[in-house]
Amino acid sequence: MSNAPTPELDAEKLYENAKASIQLGIEDFQISQKDENDGGNPARALSSVRNLFAGMMLLFKYKLANSVDTPEDAYRLIHIPPKNILPRPDGSGGIEWKPEDKFLKDKTIDVSDIEARFKTFEVNVDWGTIGKLRDCRNHLEHLHPQNTLGELAGFVANLFPVLTDFINDELEMSPQNVLGSSWEIMLAHQTFYNKQLAECETSWLDAGIPAGMQEFLQNCTCSECGSRLLKASPKSLEQGYTVESDEDDFEYCCISCGEHAPIAPLLLDSFEHEFFYWPPDGDEPTYEQCQNCAHDTYVIAEGSCRWCNDELDYKYCKYCEELLQQDDQGNGGLCGSCNYRLHKDD
Template identity: 50%
Template sequence: MAQKQRTKPTLDAAKLRENALTSIRLGVEDFERSQGGENPDPARALSSIRNLFAGVLLLFKYKIASSVDHPADAAALIFNPPEVLPSPDGDGGVTWQPVGRFRDTTIDVATIKKRFDAFDIEIDWDVIYKLQSCRNHLEHLHPAHTLGEVADFVAELFPILRDFIRDELEEEPAAILGEAWQIMLLHHDFVAEIKEECDEAWAEAGVPDGMYEWLETCKCSECASTLLKPDQENIDAGETVESDDTRFFAMCVKCGHRELIAPLLLEALGKAHSYDPRDGEEPTLERCIECDREAFVVEHQACLWCASELDYTECEDCGEALGQEDQDNDGRCSYHAYAYEKFMRED
């Protein structure tokens, strides 16, 4: 009796496209309701992120599926393949064979990237990974603290979606997304305009040169928006972030919250230099002995806040690298400083 041949799974690429566009439209609707003017609905913020990110991934999968002609080939590209296991070949060797069928789950972000690379489909993956991290991060927050971050998410997603639809799908975003696209466009343009105004204002606020790049990652502690600008009262008083950090405030354009900018800058720097001592890692950031701020970068042997550098960088006797704690030893490491002092006393 002939063995019954398994039917290969197939995939309707057009249905995938329809689901992708529906998810994006729903995400934009949730976004509008989460912002909501005077009566925002914070509970919609997380569903907005989920729908938007899921929609974009579905659109990516549609592109992969539509790159081949046969529905069975499309399914093979989109669904997770069966596990490949070794088996004896009867001659003392092994052969590797797939076991089981394609799974019901579809490929994740990492596998989508591999498929894109194989088909020469280009995308800015740094932004996609950033948005994925944002989505994962928001899953663990209270909705009220995500409104600003959702707004930033939508603004950053806009150019990715625009370029992908135009360059890879060869369609016009406005034609396939309709009103949802106009909402994203207006929001993106608004955020870009406000961001430019904030950047120009901070340029006049006397932020330490070494700390300026960390403004980009500072977020409002109330709504998590990155749209922060210097308090005009501080500017009018001629104060600077560098010299008046205990009273120089940032204002959130999104929710109006007012807070000191220096702790936000130092927090952003600290997160970039986080380490786990359980893995044997050493700290890469220290408290500066000159300005008493946690801004001294060990690798560069300089403080990003006050720009102070080490007078002595290596021991004149053994060449060992010196740190801040060695600066009172007149160019020697602790061992040779002790040996030198002992020699001088005996002499």
């Protein structure tokens, strides 16, 4: 290892970059949401989400850099450390342990590194929400910009409370001062967005979604634009349809883009996502087709169907108390092996 001095890090520069990145992200956001005839450009959605996420990460790094006394330690904290510590001859018959390489100059820590350092430095942020924001950013990287506008609106609305809490609680600064005009834009957007979201949720109360499927509604997103702002179609409600009995006809309408389409496939998709299993990895099935309603929503571990709520006549084997499945029901309350044992001599 050379004896070059450890590089230093200018925390204030991080802070300025964080603010600039968030501001750019909000400008992109506004332009992406405007009508194209009005100077809007949907293609800016991706750079919006990139800039906003990067800005939040820079603020996090700024916090770390400020948690130590020297610019050298600040530099070490936010750069990837050397991976291998190797033994070397010390020149007098012994050994000394030295890192194989230096801190990588251009490689700063990523989301999971920040999470680990926040733990040791006891900095609190809502990693559950940040994980969702990261997934959203990664998801948008792969979509056509037209299909991301609705999702971006949710991203900005969910980012806002994370940012303001962090600036308040951990930086002990005023979010309004730090974020400037972006703060007001985000606040107005979040308020508006949450009001719309609440209206959407209320609209489904009389839609007759099967009780066991209701929890999946919150993960349904518009198939056109990715928005979570889906309302029960007033027309479907007027017709007296219910999701349970009229699954081909009961539609959602998307507040962001106006798309109308049946809600049932979205509910079934998010059910599958929740109970996902992958046989090539050796996963056991978690659900199967229901013998009562023919939806693929029979949850094996629950012994009942999420769609029609059909329960088994016999839940446990009368002899060995093993959990019974749909296919065991013909045995009059016995599991396959007990049934075989008791009837093999018949």
